[in-house]
Amino acid sequence: MNAAKRVYDNVLQTIGNTPLIKLNRVTADLPCPVYAKVDFYNPGNSIKDRMALKMLEVAEKEGKIKPGGTIIEGTSGNTGMGLALAAIIKGYKCIFATTDKQSKEKVDILKAVGAEVIVCPTNVEPEDPRSYYSVSKRLATEIPNSWYVNQYDNLANRLAHYESTAPEIWEQTEGKVTHIVVASGTGGTITGIGMFMKEKNPDIKMWAIDTYGSLLKKWFDTGELDMNEVHPYISEGFGEDFLPQNYIKEVIDHFEKVTDKDGAVMARRIAKEEGLFVGYSAGSVIAGLKQMKQHLKPTDLVVVVFHDHGSRYVGKIYNDEWMLDRGFLEVSTVRDLIGGLGRRRLVTIDEDAKVSDALELMKKYDIEQIPVLKGTDVTGAITQAGLFKRMIENTDVKDFSIGDVKEVALPLVEMDMPLERLKHYISKDNGAVLAKDDSGQYHILTKYDVLNAFSKG
Ligand code: PMP
Numbered sequence: 001m002n003a004a005k006r007v008y009d010n011v012l013q014t015i016g017n018t019p020l021i022k023l024n025r026v027t028a029d030l031p032c033p034v035y036a037k038v039d040f041y042n043p044g045n046s047i048k049d050r051m052a053l054k055m056l057e058v059a060e061k062e063g064k065i066k067p068g069g070t071i072i073e074g075t076s077g078n079t080g081m082g083l084a085l086a087a088i089i090k091g092y093k094c095i096f097a098t099t100d101k102q103s104k105e106k107v108d109i110l111k112a113v114g115a116e117v118i119v120c121p122t123n124v125e126p127e128d129p130r131s132y133y134s135v136s137k138r139l140a141t142e143i144p145n146s147w148y149v150n151q152y153d154n155l156a157n158r159l160a161h162y163e164s165t166a167p168e169i170w171e172q173t174e175g176k177v178t179h180i181v182v183a184s185g186t187g188g189t190i191t192g193i194g195m196f197m198k199e200k201n202p203d204i205k206m207w208a209i210d211t212y213g214s215l216l217k218k219w220f221d222t223g224e225l226d227m228n229e230v231h232p233y234i235s236e237g238f239g240e241d242f243l244p245q246n247y248i249k250e251v252i253d254h255f256e257k258v259t260d261k262d263g264a265v266m267a268r269r270i271a272k273e274e275g276l277f278v279g280y281s282a283g284s285v286i287a288g289l290k291q292m293k294q295h296l297k298p299t300d301l302v303v304v305v306f307h308d309h310g311s312r313y314v315g316k317i318y319n320d321e322w323m324l325d326r327g328f329l330e331v332s333t334v335r336d337l338i339g340g341l342g343r344r345r346l347v348t349i350d351e352d353a354k355v356s357d358a359l360e361l362m363k364k365y366d367i368e369q370i371p372v373l374k375g376t377d378v379t380g381a382i383t384q385a386g387l388f389k390r391m392i393e394n395t396d397v398k399d400f401s402i403g404d405v406k407e408v409a410l411p412l413v414e415m416d417m418p419l420e421r422l423k424h425y426i427s428k429d430n431g432a433v434l435a436k437d438d439s440g441q442y443h444i445l446t447k448y449d450v451l452n453a454f455s456k457g
Contacts, residue, residue, distance in 0.1 A: 052082025077106030161192025194251030214239025380406030
């Protein structure tokens, strides 16, 4: 039947058969076409629905879980979502252990689909009893009729991609695919797809994307599991601090590392320039592919895998303040700086108000200067330093009207002014500037905002 007309008995039947979508802008500098296997079209918004269902079906077949049993897993969210959906339809309970590095949204989403979630510390060794690996293993021994999924070493993980993801890519490209690029964590996706592709055509190149702070690339290049490679990182969903059993080295051709910043910046570009609201690792995949562009030629056909959806990262890579705090946003103009500060209320005072009102506002909002308005026009400023000088001269100043004591207005700067120039407007005597945005709204930039931008840049 025509796929679009098909009616489904339950949500699990909608897993897989995701679209392959050509990228038109973010990879325009590459010599060959690049298509994205956009797996956030799965019902749980990630590729992990495929392996979650497969692992559960295999466990049922092998008698590892009985009706009414409990599914236990250490998961960063996506696998949990897939397992939770399968559990709802098939009648199981779910308990997931995850780390405090994961976004709160991911945890709330898992709870929304009925799972119990235990949040464990990130920065402990996998063997530490507090780690999410250890906690999930312990629960599985304590809870009767429970099944510990262990996506890392459960080979049904890679089998799912061998049986579904890979054949779909093969058919969608009519066997013409030459390179496949995948962010790699458990190794299930890259290995499963790699096993299938190497059987079809051993010349197809499988490129895995790793991150700094993970030991996978060094293991691949040298065979060594070097714990000196391991440190906390910000990228989510891929990279590992140990070697999962799902990996088969022989079906992978190369590992490429991508920085936390490059992945995050590229994910935002994919959303803005391709209209695909992707997760963090999709950005890392494209950033890594572009690092490899000298190895591509016009006759190649690249397929990248986009694992999950941007909605899980709204408080992170899609939040300007989060990006700015980590030095991930290039701040080059007043507009960028204002965008990164988020919504801030501009405190102003009317010419007819009293100095005592201004002092109250300064105390309440902990601010040193207030623009003075007449109607909607900025006519001057009140500064702590100026008021202090006046108070020394005249103790009654509190009852003066603002119009009588106001100082010259804060300089008004253009939204497109480069930050390098903005620096010159901020001095000992002048602690802030104003900028008017396209909608006519005023914003204040203090010397602290400017200093912060330069210390992070
Ligand atoms: N990206 C995201 C967003 C993921 O959730 C995962 C799975 N942890 C990966 C990439 C890596 O996939 P795999 O575990 O199959 O190697």
